[in-house]
Amino acid sequence: MDGVTSQSALSRSSGGAGLDGGAVPADNGAVDWWTDSSLLELELLALAFVLCGIIGIERQVRQKAAGFRTHVLVGTGSAAFTLVSSFGFAHVLGDDVSLDPSRIAAQIVSGIGFLGAGVIFTRRDVVRGLTTAATIWVSAAVGMAAGAGMVTLAIGLTVCHLLALVVFGPWLARIPTRDTNRVVRIVYGDGEGVLRRLLAVATEAGLAAFILSTERTEDGFVHLDVRFKGRTPLRLLIPQLHEVEGVRAVHVQRDEDEDEEESRL
Numbered sequence: 294m295d296g297v298t299s300q301s302a303l304s305r306s307s308g309g310a311g312l313d314g315g316a317v318p319a320d321n322g323a324v325d326w327w328t329d330s331s332l333l334e335l336e337l338l339a340l341a342f343v344l345c346g347i348i349g350i351e352r353q354v355r356q357k358a359a360g361f362r363t364h365v366l367v368g369t370g371s372a373a374f375t376l377v378s379s380f381g382f383a384h385v386l387g388d389d390v391s392l393d394p395s396r397i398a399a400q401i402v403s404g405i406g407f408l409g410a411g412v413i414f415t416r417r418d419v420v421r422g423l424t425t426a427a428t429i430w431v432s433a434a435v436g437m438a439a440g441a442g443m444v445t446l447a448i449g450l451t452v453c454h455l456l457a458l459v460v461f462g463p464w465l466a467r468i469p470t471r472d473t474n475r476v477v478r479i480v481y482g483d484g485e486g487v488l489r490r491l492l493a494v495a496t497e498a499g500l501a502a503f504i505l506s507t508e509r510t511e512d513g514f515v516h517l518d519v520r521f522k523g524r525t526p527l528r529l530l531i532p533q534l535h536e537v538e539g540v541r542a543v544h545v546q547r548d549e550d551e552d553e554e555e556s557r558l
Contacts, residue, residue, distance in 0.1 A: 333442075334376050341372035341439035344451045345432045351458060357425045367408065367429055368436035371401050375440030398437055405433040428454065475527060476505060478544040479517045479534060483509060487539035488517070494533050498525045514541060 345368025349361035378397035409426035431454050438447035481487040495502045500523035508516040521530060527545060534543050 330380055334380065337376060337439050337442060337444075338369060338372050340444060340447060341368045341436040344435050344439065344447055345369065347451060348428055348432050348435070348454055351455065352425060352428055358422060359425050359429055364428065364432040367405065368432040368439075371405070371433040371436030372440035374398075374401050375437045379441065398441075401433060401437060405430055424458070428458075475520070476546045477519050477521065477527070477531075477534075478546060479519065479540060480514055480542040480544075481517070481537075482539045482541065483513050483515045485539040487537060488515075490537045491517075491519075491534060491540070494537060495521055495530065498530050498533065499523045500525050500530060 342365060345364050346361060348368070349359075349364030352364060353360035374397050375394075378394040409429045413422040413426050431450065435447050435450050438444075438450060479491065481491070492502055500521040503520045503522065505518040505520060507518070510516065521527065531543055531545065534540060
């Protein structure tokens with residue numbers, strides 16, 4: 294279809310529809326609603342809709358901030374802008390007028406950067422939304438490729454996206470890290486509701502807490518052994534645990550071949 298797009302742009306009839314075949318005023322002042330390129334434009338727009346919809350469904354299933362609707366709108370919008378830049382202005386070409394379709398494409402890239410930044414959140418040194426922002430960027434690229442008639446590129450990019458997130462993502466998450474087997478011992482005051490606040494902090498950081506043991510001392514403190522699992526490194530979680538009211542000390546027990554790291558208030 295790549296060659297079809299180029300040939301279609303060159304084979305437009307100049308009467309009423311212009312060189313690009315777009316909907317431009319005819320000689321009698323009327324608008325030509327259906328041109329030689331209309332079917333091709335709708336096919337490319339539908340392709341962008343389907344491919345970006347697949348990307349959006351994956352984000353929707355994972356309950357991310359930007360789901361099906363956002364990715365579909367971004368992809369089809371990018372495809373529409375690309376189609377306009379390719380077919381929409383050829384009727385104004387002349388000896389003194391030149392056309393650079395890449396200018397609109399460059400503006401799409403800049404605009405998507407601002408949209409992607411809107412789904413990135415930073416809280417307590419924990420960054421969220423980077424993957425969703427990247428998928429919005431990919432949706433725009435898929436839409437632009439489809440709008441330019443580069444069908445193979447658009448499909449291939451969608452397949453690469455699904456492989457990265459659906460296939461390789463869960464597999465990479467199973468690879469053990471330095472924090473996988475580390476146990477964190479937290480000392481806090483008993484009867485102050487500290488445990489509930491500690492679990493809330495871990496949840497906000499995207500970590501699952503597995504309580505291994507608890508021990509109450511005679512001086513009114515609780516020694517909690519817990520293992521955290523998730524993407525957030527422990528080096529970012531430890532300062533947040535310190536800030537919890539009632540926590541007295543935090544000990545990170547390293548692997549057997551490493552020394553114990555102790556962190557106290």
